[in-house]
Amino acid sequence: MSTAEVKESLNLQKLMNEGLVFEVNTNELDEAGKPTDEDVEYSKNLLKYLNLEVAGGDIGAEDTYVEGQPFEKIAAKMFNLYGNGKIKKRVLREGYGQKPPNMSIVRVHYNAYLEYQGEPFDSTYARKKMHQFTLNNGEVLVGLDVAVQSMKLDEKSQFIIQPEYAYGRFGCLDRVPGNSEVLFEVELLEIVDSGAAATFQKLPEDQQKEFQHVYEYCLALCAKGKDIFGKNIQGAIKEYNTAVSKLEHCVLENMSDQEKQQELLMRLYTNLLVCYTKTEEPRKGCINFNKIRDLVKGTELKIPPKCYFNNAKCLRMLGEFELAKKRLNVAYRAEPKNPDVLNLMLNLEEDIRKTRREQAERSRAMLGMK
Incomplete structure (x- = not known):
């Protein structure tokens, strides 16, 4: 075994021994016990990332069902990346440059699938937010960590990961059963070398x-x-x-x-x-x-709407209430239920009314002096 392989093995063992943190999106409830708007949108967005190949169908024909195990058929197009086939890889789009250095910060998009389930059980695409983590730092699944280390910038690849490098024998909440193989489709969008x-x-x-x-x-x-x-x-x-x-x-x-x-x-x-x-x-x-x-x-x-919102707050500090209101209206049209936006709108309206009252009082006082 080479020095690099020994180092990789030790890093992997460290990750597995010390544990990891990996969040799977679950539908949260608001105070009334109903799913939040954000979660409803997330659930709708998941439908955009259906993968018929994972579900056992033919990508070219929605009504066709192919016999056999889907992951087995996908794995036949892959090569062994780690652990004698425990992690397999298939490049969908070639990247460029060097692979990310050890302990670098990476930002990725991914869809995660279970066999026979075309809808992803987790998706950063559906959340519209990249996932950021530090390589070899125990922050994500071991299999995902190893997978991303093998990628180049702008690469898009699929990985089939065995349970011991994924969610193990206990699974993850009610989304991933114990001892489940998982398929990750990953896009490496950014590498930040800490050095x-x-x-x-x-x-x-x-x-x-x-x-x-x-x-x-x-x-x-x-x-x-x-x-x-x-x-x-x-x-x-x-x-x-x-x-x-x-x-x-x-x-x-x-x-x-x-x-x-x-x-x-x-x-x-x-x-x-x-x-x-x-x-x-x-x-x-x-x-x-x-x-x-x-x-x-x-x-x-x-x-972004948050830019209009923060600019409105700055303009309010400067006493530019009317312009602040115009900026805030843009943020409101984008996020009409954002409580911070609504609260600032109320405060701005009060500021505008107060300013108009003060101007009217000054005008009356000036007229009274004459």
């Missing part, structure tokens, strides 16, 4: 302007800012602003670079808007909102 920031500082000055180096560095800064946000918001602001400065002045070579730059700048501007709203620095918050507006012009990017 990228340190590496960047050692690069020659001319290379520090090259997009790929800048992008990896800024991804690391963005991840660090997110990690410390709850404990040190000023520290998070510093990381985000450093990343913005580097990204805004890097050298872009093609359209792909520009799209990746815009996507990350959108995330950074949004994070800064949230930070400055929380620290009650409304002018700085508005500056970042205006940067977001300029960024999306002529692109397919859209401003």
